[in-house]
Amino acid sequence: MKRTMPQSIALAVLACLLATSLQAGNNKQKKTAWNWMAANHSEAVTTSREVWENPELGELEYKSSEALAAYLERNGFTLERGVADMPTAWVATFSNGEGPSVGFLAEFDALPGLSQQAGNPVKTPLVEGGAGHGCGHSLLGVGSAYAALGVKAAMTKHNIPGSVKVFGTPAEETLVGKVYMVRDGVFDGLDIALGWHPGSANAVAYSSSLAMSSIKFRFFGRTAHGAGDPHNGRSALDAVELTDVGVNFMREHVIDKARIHYVISDGGGAPNVVPDRAEVWYFVRAPKTEQQRPILDWVREIARGAAIMTQTRMEEELLSSCYEFLPNDPLSRLLQENLEQVGAPEFSAGDWEFATELARSFDDPPEMLLDTTLGELKIVPPGQWGSTGGSVDDADVSWNVPYARLYTACAVKGGNSHSWHVVTCAGSEIGFKGMTTAARTLAGAGVEALLNEKLRKAAWEDLREKLDGRAYECGVPEGLLPPHSRAGQENYRAK
Ligand SMILES: [Zn+2]
Structure with a gap:
């Protein structure tokens, strides 16, 4: 039917008003999540420190994965431990009745040889030759769990139906955990997945991987x-x-x-x-x-x-x-909007002083050592995606459920990744601030995803477009155990 001009203007205004009121409504629910998180911030920091103090290599993260699982359990989540034949893999669920489900991905494995004192700007290993969280995974897992707890607070107070899940995914550094979990159907039934990674800047990660x-x-x-x-x-x-x-x-x-x-x-x-x-x-x-x-x-x-x-x-x-990773456009936009609402981390004079001290060990320190800006999101067609240059195991998640992730400034710019530069930041203030920014962004996005059916549909539509008719066939054959469970604990890494 052809509408007259005034009618279409009226409709546009109405649509605008609806969108604004929906946004305002969402903001109320999101504020509940953020307020809860502000009131319970110290528990997140303590748990992150606990993980940081127990740096364990992939598939051997017994203490750190349990610290995280216990954090969720004592805050009202139900835990299913030992999924996908990995003793340190788990799924934590809070359900508020029938409805959509949003999942957050949590990592907690450390890297060998990177031991370093927290908050010390001079290379000083805690344990000579020991492991350390040089990828910031001590922040990653806790940030995701902290976000899920914020979402739970909003669901409870505003009676939002559905469920929120956290996936404890071991051995990211060896690209094991999520692949075996995807193969075994652990993510089945999820509507939306969100994640993040500690970095030295604040932006949505809109790129592919190998x-x-x-x-x-x-x-x-x-x-x-x-x-x-x-x-x-x-x-x-x-x-x-x-x-x-x-x-x-x-x-x-x-x-x-x-x-x-x-x-x-x-x-x-x-x-x-x-x-x-x-x-x-x-x-x-x-x-x-x-x-x-x-x-x-x-x-x-x-x-x-x-x-x-x-x-x-x-x-x-x-x-x-x-x-390879498939970026999801609607979910990337969702993360960007929430990141903008949350804002970049604010660093103290002490943080800047620490950054200056640490940068003395950098080859080529940049001018701005701590990122207090937000990156722009540039959505481009598939052929023009940038690449991280490396590979990530959440790529397999991105083929099976709409998924997006961001990174936040948890470390000093210009330092080496996978090095003691990250370990020292991950165990101290700078890391905790970046983690909080990520967790608040994820919580806001999670609440919106639960409330907005149109958004969830658009995210699935986008995934179907990106798949372009290709079916997912896990690269790990059915029945093959994850490396450690296969070889017994000691043997795989000793070789
Ligand atoms: Zn990592």
Whole structure:
């Protein structure tokens, strides 16, 4: 029906008024979440410190994952522990009856060798050679849980139906946790997922990442004396070297943007002993899964060929395999709007002083050491997505449920990531401030997602568009246990 001009103007005004009142309504509910969070801030900080003080490597995060699970449990969430065959993986749920479900992703694994005192601007390990939260995961998990508790407060007070969940996802650094959890259906039934990552700036993470597989090839030969009777030996190390040579020749014939790197994780013991076992560990990456998987298969064929050439036996061990990340436009906008409402973290004179001290150890410190600005969100079509350059395991979540994430300033700009620079910030004020900004943003977005059915529909529509007919097929086969559960606890990392 063709409407007259005044009618359409009236409708537009009405739509505008409705939108404003909906926003105002949402703001009331969001304020409840934020007020609760402000009143309960110290518990979040204490829990984050508890995780920080127990830096544990992927799949071994017993104390830190339990600290986080207990934080949610004592605040009214129901815990299901040990999901997807990982003792440190869990799902925490608060339900307020039938309705939509919003999930937050929580990480808590640390990195080896990064031990550092909190709040000390000079490199001083707490435990020589010990692990540390060099990726800020001590803030990440707690920030997500803190946001979920804020959402729960709003749901309870305003009787918002639905449920809010937190997913305790182990071993992000080895790209294991979320992939195995997705494969085992842990995220099924979720309407929206939100996450964040500690960084040194404040912005929505609107970019892709590389699809990747982590795989080990182990060769078994026959030992012999290197000089006395080498003719009796069959060298497993020869097989490793021929695999690497084959892969290096293959490089010319794969796309430029593929990234293939390896380390010889076991190369034998001594030159005068023909090694009867050797191992090479590969990361095989490409911008898209459909480009990456054929390259992986080629690498596997090369390893099989090397075993034939050397008369050795080869065993392959797939550790994990993840997709490339799919940004979600409506959810990215939702995070951006909420980030703008929350605002950037405010740093004290003491924080700035600390940043200046810490920056003395940087190669090239930037002018602005602490980010108090907000990045702009630039939505671009799929072909123009930037890439993090690395790979992330929440990419697999992004293929299965509409998902978006942000990062906030939890560390001093210009420092190295995955280093003691981050560890020292993550355990002190700067980190806690960034975490609070992220948690408030996530809580606001979570409340809105529960209230706004149109938004949830748009997010799913966007995901379908991004998938463009491609079906998700987990890169980790059915029934394969996560690396630690597979190998027993000690053995995998010792190799
Ligand atoms: Zn990380």
